[in-house]
Amino acid sequence: MKIIHIDMDAFYASVEQRDDPALRGKPVVVGGDPRSRGVVATCSYEARRFGVHSAMSCAEAYRLCPSAIFVRPSMGRYVEVSRQIRDIFERVTDQVEPLSLDEAYLDVTENKLAMPLARDVAVWIRSAILAETGLTASAGVSSTKLVAKIASDIRKPDGLTVIPPSRAxxxxxxxxxxxxxxxxxxxxxxxxxxxxxxxxxxxxxxxxxxxxxxxxxxxxxxxxxRGDDPRRVTPERPPKSRGSETTLSVDVLDRQVVLRLIDDHASDVAEDLTRIRRAGRTITLKIRYADFETVTRSRSLPAPTHDARTISEIARALLDSTKAGERAVRLVGVSVSGFPDASLPEQLVLDFEAGQNRVGASEEAEGNS
Ligand SMILES: [Mg+2]
CATH class of the missing domain: 1.10.150.20 (5' to 3' exonuclease, C-terminal subdomain)
Known part of the structure; x- marks a missing residue:
């Protein structure tokens, strides 16, 4: 097995320094306001020299490095870069397991570049990332995930470390x-x-x-x-649907109660979709009557949604084509499916930037198509 772990260097801070020359060479802390209770998301290498590190409170970071420039995260831009590096990975292999926006395992045992040496693949990836994003990434190359990940960290920033299996x-x-x-x-x-x-x-x-x-x-x-890691690189499989349902403790004949449950489930599902950064086109209402007969009613929208109001309006309308109110109901469920095949970043853009600046309307349209 030939595995590469790629990790962008001080990712959020590097994007900020790339986009704002005034931040280059300076200690930069991406996170909340130093007077707030926020934590450091990422900081530049210049800030690390003062002992600042991610997950520490911004107040502590300020105490260690009062000259640091505090910047609020702009997820839309980080997602944009994440999409670019994901695209580079996919030119190499489909066996990509992302760990976060800026980190992934790639199994390059077979690769689209037809390069026999994983080291050469890592060199290619790092230079493609630099050429296309202007940012540096560090890479660890080995035959296992464990060793590749530890290796990517030891020559940061802009490092490449190859550990052959015999040395693991x-x-x-x-x-x-x-x-x-x-x-x-x-x-x-x-x-x-x-x-x-x-x-x-x-x-x-x-x-x-x-x-x-x-x-x-x-x-x-x-x-x-002993360097023997059985874990395989597992390409992420996007979820197919998201739902929420309740089985009632007593059977319900009152339609108003069912409608309220629909609203509750619609907002649970919307929240869940936002969390997993997905939106779907098909809304399904599931009703189980007191005698356990179960019916589902679905409607598809022209564009994906993760909006609680939209989901609940459609599910409420679907209730009209059931016998709820005439027949007692013991279970109510709402789900959303039909997620676009679009990659994760487009879905992220939907959530973080919905209709805003940089990423722009064309991206949105793409995500919605
Ligand atoms: Mg990183």
Whole structure:
């Protein structure tokens, strides 16, 4: 297996510095106002030298680096760049597993560039990203996700690190257990108490002892520490629908009650769609009568929606073609399906920028087509 982990360098901050020359070479903190309770989303390498890092409070960042320039995140632009890098990845392979807007695993065992060496593929990707976005990315290349991800981090920024399978175990050996996949703060301190400090300690450990202490995860952790990671690159599969339903504790004959439930479910579904950054064209109402007979009624819109009002208006209208009110009802459900095949970024644009500036109306139209 040939796996590349790509990670953009100080992503949000780098986009800000690229787009505003006044920010270049300066400590930049992307996040909330330093007087607010916001946290640092990303900061530039110049700010990192002062000890600022992501997830710390903006107030703390300000204390460490009063000269820092605080910038509010503009997701629309980050999404735009994310779409560009995603497009580059897809010129290489369909085996792309995004971890966030700026990070992904690629399985390049077979690749569209027909390059036998994963290192060459990583070089190609990094230069395509630089040429097309003006930004740098770091890459880790190895035969496993675990090693590729750790490798991408060690020569940041603008780094490329290749760890051949034969060197994976030695590469991991000195690392603290916390760096291994699946080891959080609690597991790390438990392992420390048991005398396991580094990956080498775990690699040497008796798998049965690890199983006693950590259950089924124990032996897997031992394998990971030896550079043996069974996890495959899993291309994301977009969800097909999103729904919300309730089974009532008593059967309901009152149509008004059913209508109120429809409104509640419509807003739950809308919220859920916003969270997963999707919109769908088909709205379905599901009604189960007291005798368990279940009917569904659907209507499709010309354009996808994730709007609670729209969803509920249509679901309410669909109720007219059921026997609710004449027959008692025991379950009410609302769902939205028919998501466009469009890639994630277009859906993101729908949510973050709906009708706004930079990303513009043409993108919206695309997302809606
Ligand atoms: Mg990054």
């Amino acid at each position: 175990e030695a590469f991991l050996a000195p690392l603290p257990v916390r760096r291994l996949w699946g080891v959080g703060a609690a597991t790390a301190s438990k392992l420390k108490r048991l005398g396991y400090h580094t990956a080498a300690d775990l690699a040497r450990a008796d798998p049965r002892a690890l199983e006693r202490h950590l259950g089924r995860f124990g032996p897997l952790l031992g394998r990971l520490a």
